[in-house]
Amino acid sequence: MSAAPDTHTAHTPIARIFAIAAGISVLVALIVMAFSWPAVTAEAKDIPVAVAGPEQAVTAIEEQFATGDSPFELTVVDDRDAAVTAIRTREAAGAIVLGDAPELLTASAAGTSAAVVKQLATPLQAALNAQAAAASAASGQQITAPTLVVTDVVPFAESDAAGLGMNAAFFPLLLGGMAGGIAIAFLVVGSLRRVLAVTVYAVFGGALLTGILQGWFGSIQGDYWANAAAFALSLAAIAAPIVGAVAVMGRAGIAVGPVVMMLFANPISGAALPSSYLPGAWGAVGHWFPPGASAVLVRNLSYFPDADSTFPWLVLAGWTGVGLLLALVGRFRTAGGSEPDAQAAHEDDPVAA
Template structure:
C-alpha cells in the first residue's frame, strides 16, 4: 500500500500547483494618478479581486526602473488614446503574457466605453433637435437641411477612436530562448544532479575523511555547474549576461542540494537518500515556480517553494542573469543556509553516528570498554575496541 500512496502523493505534488496557476497579489505598477489610471485599477480589481498588488509611479521612467529592480513584474501606463504595457519577459514569460492580455482587455473595455459615450451623445443631440422642431421653431427648408448636414458632419467628426494597447518589453529574455523554456526546464535536472552528487560523495568508500567529502562536493558542483553553463549558454544561448556570476550561482545551487542530500544521508543512512529526494524533487521542484512565478502558485506553496533550494536557486539565477542581482539577497540567504547546514552535517555527522553506535552497543559515549565478564578473556574485547577505533577513524 505504501508505493501506490507515494505515487499518488508525487503526482499530486506536481499536478496541484500546475492546475491552480492563477495570479495572486502579483506586484504591478500603475503610471499616473489621473482618472484613466484610477478607472483601470477599479476595473482590474473588480474583474480579478486579489490578482494584483498595485503600486503607483509618477511616470514611465520610474516604472521601468522598478521593473529592472524587480519591484514589480510590469506596469500599465493608461492615457486617453491608448494603453502602454511595460513588461519583463525575463522575470516571467507567463506573467508577461498575462499583463499583455490584461492590457488588451483594458483597451477593448475603454473602446467600448468610448463607443457607448458617443452613442449617448448622438442620442441626446437627436432628442434635442426633435424637441426644437416640436417647439415650433421656424426654419426654412434649406436651413433645416443645412443644420442636418452640419449635425451629421459633427457626428462623423466625433466618432470614437480605437484605443490601442502597446506592449514594451523592458527586460526581454535571450533571443535564442524567446519563451524561456531552456531556463525553466533546467531546474529539475539541476535538482536531480545535486542529489546524485551528494549520494555519490557520501557513499563512496574512497572518501574516508569528512574534509575529503566536503572538498569533493565543492569541486564536483563547480565542474558540473561549468558544464551546465557551457550547454545552456554556449550551445543554447539562454544565459547571455553576467557570465562569471551566473556560473557561481549555478555552483551554489548545486552545492545547496548536494550538501543537503549528503548531510541527510550521512545522518540517516540510505533512508536519507529517499527523504532528500522527496523534499527536493516532489516539494522543492514542484513548488519552485520556475515555469511561471511564485505569485502564480496556490497560497502557501509559493512560500514553501522559495524556502527550498530549487525555488531559491531558480529565483537567484533569474535575478543574476537578467537583473544584475536585484532582489537576490533573500534567495542567496536561503541557498547559503541550506549549504552550511548540509556541510555541517557532513563534517560532524560521524560524531553523531559514533555516539549512536556506542549507545546501541551498550558502551559509554566516551568509547571506554565495559568491565570484562568473570572468566572471560580480555583478548577479544581489546581487539573489538581496536577495530571500533579504526572504523571511527575512517569516518
C-alpha cells in the same frame, strides 16, 4: 555416496508480494500528487502591475480593476521610467502607462505572470475605443481612439525566445544535485574528503552547466562567473544536505534528496508556476528551499540584474553550510557510507610516518 544438494529455492510469500506492490503503488501516487497538486490548485492571483498616467485615468483603471475578481494588484507609480524600474527590479510583472500614448509594458522573462499581464492588451484597447466613442458622441465629432502599444521590457534571449532552455534546466539541476550528493556519500570515504568532493563537484558542475546554457544554448544571459557561482551553489545546496544527512543518519539520510528536495520543495519552488499562484503561504515557503531559491537566483542574474538577489544567495549558502557541517559532525557519530564506524572516525587523521 553424498546426498544431492538441495536446489529448492524459497518463494516470496504471497502476503509480502501484496505488501510490496501496494507500497510501490502508494509511492507512485505520492509522486503524482506532489507534482500535480501545484498545477491543479494554481490560480492566477496577486500579480503586481504598476500604473502610471494622469490622475483621472489612473483612478478609472483602479475602479475598473476593483470590480470583479481581478488577479492583479495595482500600484501607482510616477511615470513610465518608474514603471520600467519596477519591472526590472521584479516589483511588478508588468505596467500600464496611460495618457496620450497608452502603453502596456510586459516582461516575458518573468514567466507565466507576464503572459497573463499581456492578456490585458485586448480589454485595455477595448476601453480606449469605448472612451473615444463616448467622446465622439458627446462632441459630435469623430475622435479616433489611440492605439495601445505593447512593449516587452525584459524579453528572453533571441536564441531562446520562449525561455524553454532555462525553464527546462531547473529539474535536471535538482536531479544532478541529488545524484551528486548520494554518490559522494557512498563513494567517498572520510568526512573531510566528502566536504572536498562536494566543493569540487559544485565548482566544476556550475562551470559546466553555465557553459552549456549560456555559451552553447544561449538560454541565460548576464555575467558568466556570476551565473556559474549561482549554479555551483545550487548544486552544493542540494548535495551537501544529503551528504550530511547520510553522515549522521546512515543510509536513511538518502531520503533528504527524494523526499525533502524533490517531493516537497520542488513542487512549491515556483520554477514552473509563479509562487503567488500557490495556495496560502506555500509559495513563500518554497523560496526557503534550494529548488525555489536557485530558480529565483538564476532568473534574476540572467534577466533581472537590478532585482535584489540577497535572499536566494543566503538560502543556498545556508543549506550548503548546514550540510557540510553535518558531514563533519557525522565523523564522530557514524560512518555514514559503506565504511565501518571505527574506520570513518579516523579516516581524516594524519598518516603516521
